[in-house]
Amino acid sequence: MGSSLNQQLFRMLACSRSSSSSTAGRSKSHGRDMFLRFPVRSYSRFRCVSEPWLPLVTGSGFMESSVKASNGLEMADDYTNHNLLLASTDPFVINMYSCSLHSVLHNFPVNMFDVEPPKRAGYPSLYLMGSCKGILCVLEGCEDIILWNPTIGHLKKLPNSGINHHSYKISTRGFGYDELNDDFKVVEICCYARLGINRETIVNVYSLKSNSWRRIKDYEGGIISCSPGVFLNGVLHWPATHKDGLNTDWSILSLDVSAETHGTTLMLPQCENGFDDLRLGVLKGRLCVFCNYYRHEMHVWMMKEYGSNKSWCKFASIPYSQNIPGRILPLCVSKSGEILVKYGDSLMLFNKADDSFTETEVKMDDPASLYEVATYTETFVSPYLYDDVKDQI
Incomplete structure (x- = not known):
């Protein structure tokens, strides 16, 4: 495999050196397409092996092609180009690891890679706010936000x-891609609430293209959950609640990333009362609600038809085990129907057919310190997408 890749690299290098000026534009476009077919981890070698290649893998044309190519990678249901990112702390040192999601789901041998955390300010905590097209949105401490592609090592504060x-009592963020304007955006929502009544909720939107924030119309529908926004179909989603006395009504706030407007409020499924935690997620490309009845079970509801409140169905009920401590968080579903979950400090596969859990092959130096897990695709997409200078922070 390695020798075959090297042979292809040398052939491409020879072609790039022999290209005439009349075919330079055509050769550059062809070269970009060729690079996108190689493993993303070869990126650093592409930058170093030849000076003519540098603009091919750093120019705006290559980045635009990378964004388009990432669409197919994210939609692939075999997770071939998907990775897991795991974060642990011991106790003030953050360690990060990456491994193939495809290998985890298929019980193949799992190779763990050390990942350099994107720390800048020296905070002892990092929180993963979501991923899109290979870029992860990371909250460092309480306020500093970083966009980071761990595959190619690019990050932008x-x-x-x-x-x-x-x-503000509640602060939350969400990260997504504005396909209409070819832009990555971060949404920040801050709520000031007192005695269960929403007093003020402000909404700010960051545009990677303009590298700036702007305030949009405030949200007046209730109090937003502090969990990160979930991105699907060009829309960010958060659980929101209206409190009136002892009654609590939950719904889903939706915010269109392109239009930067609050969309139609989606209703929650008919969850049983008594849940102590409510989160949103995406499984099998569909919006899901995770109703957590801690130490009893978690109900996973799936919206079969996006936008249709009548299409909610219960996808799974995941029981808690007396022998496993910690909470459950579903991450993805394999082709065979098993659900990969973060269960306390472990990663496990849950089989709906017999309500059984199976340990994965993910082995960390100190698994008891695992506190964050995220899935992401390996892409060339860089947070420097609209920058003139490629070697910034």
Whole structure:
């Protein structure tokens, strides 16, 4: 495999050197397409092996092609180009690891790779706010936001939004791609609530293209959950609640990333009362609600037809085990129907047919310290997409 890749690299190098000026444009486009067929981890070698190749793998044309190519990678249901990112702390040192999601789901031998955390300010905590097209949105500490592609090592610290987060009781973020305007965006929502009544909710949107924040119309529908927004179909989603006395009504706030407007409120499924935690997620490309009845079970509801409140169906009921401590968080579903879950400090496969759990082959130096897990695709897409300078922070 390695020798075959090297032979292809040398053939491409020879072609790039022999190209005439009349065919330069055509050769550059062909070269970009060829690079996109190689494993993404070969990126660093492409940058170093030849000076003519450098603009091919750093120019705006290559990045635009990478964004388009990432669409197919994210939709593939075999997870061939998907990875798991795992974060642990011991106790003030953050360690990160990456492994193939495809290998985990198919019980293949799992190779764990050390990943350099995207730390800049020295905070002892990192929180994963979501991933899109290979870029992860990372919250460092309470306020600093970083866009980071761990596969190619590019990261960008965002400018401060200007909000004093200590003045608000609830702060949450969401990350997604604006396909209409070819832009990546981060949404920040801050709520000030007192005695269960929403007093003020402000919404700020960061545009990677303009590298700036702007405030949009405030949300007046209720109090937003502090869990990260879930991105699907060009829309970010959060659980939201209206509190009136002792009654609590939950719904789903939707925000269109392209239009930057609050969309139609989606209703929650008919969850049984008594859940202590409510989260959203995406499984099998569909919006899901995770109703957690801690130490009893988790109900996973799936919206079969996006936007249709009548299409909610219960996809799974995942029981808690007396022998496994911690909470359950579903991550993805394999082709065979098994659900990969973060269960406390472990990664396990849940079989709906017999309600059984199977340990995965993911082995960490200190699995008891696992606190964050995210899935992402391996892509060439860089947070430097609209920057003139490629070697920034």
